Amino acid sequence: MNTSSGTEKCGYCAIIGRPDAGKSTLMNHLIGQKIAITSRKPQTTRDRVRGYLTDERGQIIFTDTPGMTDLKGGLGKYMTSGIKKAVSDADVIVVVCVPAYRIHEEDRLILDTVRDIGKPVLLCLNKIDVFDRDLVEKSVKMYGEHYGDPEVTPVSALKDINTDALICRIFEVLPVGPCLYDPEYATDESVRDIAAEIVREKALRLLRDEVPHGIAVVIESVKELPEIMHINAVIYCERESHKGIIIGKGARMIKRIGTEARTDIEKLTGTHVNLSLSVKVRQNWKDSASSLKEFGYSEGRNGQ
Numbered sequence: 001m002n003t004s005s006g007t008e009k010c011g012y013c014a015i016i017g018r019p020d021a022g023k024s025t026l027m028n029h030l031i032g033q034k035i036a037i038t039s040r041k042p043q044t045t046r047d048r049v050r051g052y053l054t055d056e057r058g059q060i061i062f063t064d065t066p067g068m069t070d071l072k073g074g075l076g077k078y079m080t081s082g083i084k085k086a087v088s089d090a091d092v093i094v095v096v097c098v099p100a101y102r103i104h105e106e107d108r109l110i111l112d113t114v115r116d117i118g119k120p121v122l123l124c125l126n127k128i129d130v131f132d133r134d135l136v137e138k139s140v141k142m143y144g145e146h147y148g149d150p151e152v153t154p155v156s157a158l159k160d161i162n163t164d165a166l167i168c169r170i171f172e173v174l175p176v177g178p179c180l181y182d183p184e185y186a187t188d189e190s191v192r193d194i195a196a197e198i199v200r201e202k203a204l205r206l207l208r209d210e211v212p213h214g215i216a217v218v219i220e221s222v223k224e225l226p227e228i229m230h231i232n233a234v235i236y237c238e239r240e241s242h243k244g245i246i247i248g249k250g251a252r253m254i255k256r257i258g259t260e261a262r263t264d265i266e267k268l269t270g271t272h273v274n275l276s277l278s279v280k281v282r283q284n285w286k287d288s289a290s291s292l293k294e295f296g297y298s299e300g301r302n303g304q
Helices: 023-031 073-089 105-114 133-147 163-173 191-207 240-247 249-269 289-294
Strands: 009-017 049-055 058-064 092-097 121-125 216-224 228-237 272-281
Touching: 009 023, 009 073, 009 105, 023 049, 023 058, 023 163, 058 163, 092 105, 092 163, 105 133, 121 133, 121 163, 191 216, 191 228, 191 240, 191 249, 191 272, 228 240, 228 249, 240 249, 240 272, 249 272
Parallel strands: 009 058, 009 092, 092 121, 228 272
Antiparallel strands: 049 058, 216 228
């Protein structure tokens, strides 16, 4: 595809940061619709997720990544490889931090890692709506001095504060070139993949701390008819006790998960959705190569 006028810009922008920095919320807001799932739990994002922002200036291809922390086991290795791939492919890297009295050790590691990577790095201070102005100003100065970049961009993805300034900074450093993806689309993720992630997000949010991150969602079938889409999904967990919690008394919890997920999927697809959910147990699936491959967490997905 080539829609270039000769002056527009196009490139890949990797969004990285430690868990719970608000990376997925930020990307969703920047592209104007929900692509990456969000949750207050760390390590919500497991795959690299791509979303596109296209306007008269060109096209930014955003890549959301899992939170950078000490990721162990088979699933952790998969997530880490996704982060490395996203950074290596990127034309610009946005490091997302949050206001703090001192630089978190994981933030320090991330900043030191990208310092000599040879690519433009933009620092973004997210969640400024949650903290008082004095702390935000001190944090901007602190991160800027540590990295040697005084142009730290303070934003609130949730409240839409100063996000346009971040977009402008990204366009400034992108290379000149034609758009790579159809401007009518906001992602290359399939309905199947996004639906699975939306179901997982609702489960994580509604279950809170009752069930840890040992759940995966597999879409077994998607049937698109003229006026409705039928989706059958399975929520996998690691223990029988977790299965009971996910289903809930009188099946109330799984019904709630399904209702909230269906609403978001309908918004995304613009069609009515019939979502059928079931729960199965797969012990220790996060450390099983065959289970990881079956659930979609394997080399080769999303270009990995």
